[in-house]
Amino acid sequence: MQLSLEEVLTGIRPVEQAWRVKARKRLDDLAIPRDSLGCLLDLAEQLAGIKESMMPSVAKKMVVTMAGDHGVVAEGVSAFPQEVTPQMVNNIVAGGAAINVLAEAAGVGVTIVDMGVAVDLSSLVEQKKILSYKVAYGTQNIAKGPAMTREQAVQALEAGIEVAGLLMKSGIELLGTGDMGIGNTTPSSAILAAFSGRSPRQVTGRGTGLNDSALENKIKVIEKAIAINKPDGKDALDVLAKVGGFEIAGIAGLILGAAYYRVPVVVDGLISSAGALVAKNLAPDTVDYMIAAHQSMEPGHQYMLEVLGLKPILNLNLRLGEGTGAALAMNIVETASRVIYKMLTFTDAGVTGPENTEGMVHA
Numbered sequence: 001m002q003l004s005l006e007e008v009l010t011g012i013r014p015v016e017q018a019w020r021v022k023a024r025k026r027l028d029d030l031a032i033p034r035d036s037l038g039c040l041l042d043l044a045e046q047l048a049g050i051k052e053s054m055m056p057s058v059a060k061k062m063v064v065t066m067a068g069d070h071g072v073v074a075e076g077v078s079a080f081p082q083e084v085t086p087q088m089v090n091n092i093v094a095g096g097a098a099i100n101v102l103a104e105a106a107g108v109g110v111t112i113v114d115m116g117v118a119v120d121l122s123s124l125v126e127q128k129k130i131l132s133y134k135v136a137y138g139t140q141n142i143a144k145g146p147a148m149t150r151e152q153a154v155q156a157l158e159a160g161i162e163v164a165g166l167l168m169k170s171g172i173e174l175l176g177t178g179d180m181g182i183g184n185t186t187p188s189s190a191i192l193a194a195f196s197g198r199s200p201r202q203v204t205g206r207g208t209g210l211n212d213s214a215l216e217n218k219i220k221v222i223e224k225a226i227a228i229n230k231p232d233g234k235d236a237l238d239v240l241a242k243v244g245g246f247e248i249a250g251i252a253g254l255i256l257g258a259a260y261y262r263v264p265v266v267v268d269g270l271i272s273s274a275g276a277l278v279a280k281n282l283a284p285d286t287v288d289y290m291i292a293a294h295q296s297m298e299p300g301h302q303y304m305l306e307v308l309g310l311k312p313i314l315n316l317n318l319r320l321g322e323g324t325g326a327a328l329a330m331n332i333v334e335t336a337s338r339v340i341y342k343m344l345t346f347t348d349a350g351v352t353g354p355e356n357t358e359g360m361v362h363a
């Protein structure tokens with residue numbers, strides 16, 4: 001039975017502070033100088049809080065790569081043509097894309113979802129190579145009007161929620177987000193501009209590698225999209241429907257589902273973080289369940305992480321998407337879970353505790 005968006009939004013709870021405190025107490029007792037495992041300890045505390053367990057296993061890991069097309073590519077906002085979206089879906093199905101290679105090395109599965117690719121992918125669905133929640137054959141051109149209807153936005157969010165539910169029921173303990181959709185850095189920057197009030201110029205980057213004049217055009221297109229559609233930054237569904245994308249909505253839904261089912265979710269780069277912004281604006285407590293994989297090279301991404309209040313795990317000059325950053329960061333997240341349930345405390349290990357630390361202020 002499919003959950004409605006409303007049910008999920010009312011069902012999302014913040015992570016219990018009491019569990020965080022309990023976890024931190026154990027982490028502070030580990031046989032290491034206080035805080036010397038840095039951010040791994042913060043991650044371990046977050047995982048224990050989310051799972052309400054001192055043994056928060058995240059060994060079963062899955063990146064979900066959501067695919068969709070964008071009417072706005074007609075405005076020349078990408079360095080690549082729209083046909084690359086289905087070509088790359090096929091490449092991921094064949095195992096030859098960056099996400100396949102990075103995920104395999106990290107012991108992470110890859111699930112591909114057609115949220116709105118502009119061509120028929122039913123043969124891949126029949127072969128069970130991808131899931132399909134296709135809302136339409138690409139969004140409308142946001143430089144001319146809304147990307148989708150409000151109903152389509154809800155449909156795409158509920159699809160993402162359903163994917164999270166399916167994976168949770170199949171035993172997945174850690175979710176990662178990913179995207180494939182030529183032109184999708186444009187709606188991602190537009191979403192950030194709509195929520196943050198920052199100008200399109202501040203939050204727009206070169207995506208797949210635009211030159212200076214094409215970047216200038218992309219900024220103008222986003223300015224036009226905002227001026228024509230007037231997305232209301234206080235109404236997340238309005239922003240998503242007017243300047244969003246189907247795969248971005250799917251990612252937002254996946255994050256809502258992760259929070260609802262209490263599964264931690266590793267958020268990839270610019271496009272995934274646009275989905276995360278939508279999720280946060282629909283249900284602020286979702287941020288408790290998010291882990292930022294990395295700092296993307298796209299200039300808007302740092303503002304997104306600021307708005308989300310998240311600190312990226314990695315900074316590897318990535319600007320690809322697909323879920324590549326999420327796959328890379330998942331090993332570190334899994335390592336953090338092992339720190340809390342496998343390491344011994346001073347007492348358990350028979351190691352003498354600290355001296356000369358009284359009054360020391362820990363981070």
Ligand SMILES: Cc1cc2ncn([C@H]3O[C@H](COP(=O)(O)O)[C@@H](O)[C@H]3O)c2cc1C
Pocket residue numbers: 077078079080084088179180181182183184185186206207208209320321322
């Ligand atoms: C071959 C290829 C593989 C990709 N894998 C991810 N992206 C990334 O680039 C696209 C967004 O950039 P823009 O907005 O400039 O089009 C998305 O498909 C994103 O997933 C790719 C792009 C290309 C060309």
Ligand SMILES: O=C(O)c1cccnc1
Pocket residue numbers: 185207208268269270271272296297298301318319320321322
């Ligand atoms: O940060 C990302 O996810 C990104 C940046 C550029 C192009 N595609 C994806």
